[in-house]
Amino acid sequence: MMILAGLGNPEPKYLKNRHNVGFMALDVMAQAFHCGPWRKRFQGLATELTLGSEKLLLLKPQTFYNNSGHAIGEAAKFFKVPPEKVVVFHDELDLAPGKFRLKLGGGAAGNNGIKSTTSQLGPNFRRGRIGVGHPGDRNRVTGYVLSDFSKSEEKWLIDLLDAIAASVDLLAKGEFDAFQTQVTHKAPAPEPVKRGKPDAD
Numbered sequence: 001m002m003i004l005a006g007l008g009n010p011e012p013k014y015l016k017n018r019h020n021v022g023f024m025a026l027d028v029m030a031q032a033f034h035c036g037p038w039r040k041r042f043q044g045l046a047t048e049l050t051l052g053s054e055k056l057l058l059l060k061p062q063t064f065y066n067n068s069g070h071a072i073g074e075a076a077k078f079f080k081v082p083p084e085k086v087v088v089f090h091d092e093l094d095l096a097p098g099k100f101r102l103k104l105g106g107g108a109a110g111n112n113g114i115k116s117t118t119s120q121l122g123p124n125f126r127r128g129r130i131g132v133g134h135p136g137d138r139n140r141v142t143g144y145v146l147s148d149f150s151k152s153e154e155k156w157l158i159d160l161l162d163a164i165a166a167s168v169d170l171l172a173k174g175e176f177d178a179f180q181t182q183v184t185h186k187a188p189a190p191e192p193v194k195r196g197k198p199d200a201d
Helices: 018-032 065-079 112-121 138-145 151-166 168-172 176-186
Strands: 002-006 039-041 044-051 054-061 086-092 100-104 126-131
Touching: 002 018, 002 065, 002 168, 018 044, 018 054, 018 086, 018 126, 018 138, 018 151, 044 065, 044 168, 054 065, 054 168, 065 086, 065 112, 086 112, 100 151, 100 176, 151 168, 151 176, 168 176
Parallel strands: 002 054, 002 086, 086 126
Antiparallel strands: 039 044, 044 054, 100 126
16 A cells, blocks of 8 residues: 655645645546545545555545644554655745656655654655746745646646656556656746846847
8 A cells, every 4th residue: 555645735725825736636547547425534635546466545634734744643553554655746936847856754844734744754755846837935835836827837737737648657566766757757847937137139
């Protein structure tokens, strides 16, 4: 058994927020693999799929973002899943939009959802870090992550979430480096916007 959890906020007004990209990733997975309906379990919404010999629990905590660890910890305890077999997908301010990194362990870097999960599991779980970029001013972070993705971001967002879903069989096999490589290959991050002076005529 593996647990794939996504971070987000449960109310409809948060549905398309950057902070909810973890939920979005799991929704795309569930749709891609024709999973059964989401059911209330472990203080969250859960569904399951089996890939090869590995059963995967997809979990969207309904405890609000900052308390996500309570739902993830409850599921891990119930199924006796070690932290190393838990992957938490979340928005990452320290990665450029469209970048993706899979990381084992480490600190929370100010992410309260990761901090909450660490309080329940310890630090040695995997983080599927989905880059959303940084607004440039720490005072604008809350408003930024609680705002919707812009129209111009939709292309890379759809491509990246599709690539994550298409590569999840590698997670099930424990081929974590191959998973990251395939996601990056299938959904290369958009080129950064250049903000230099316009060329002279």
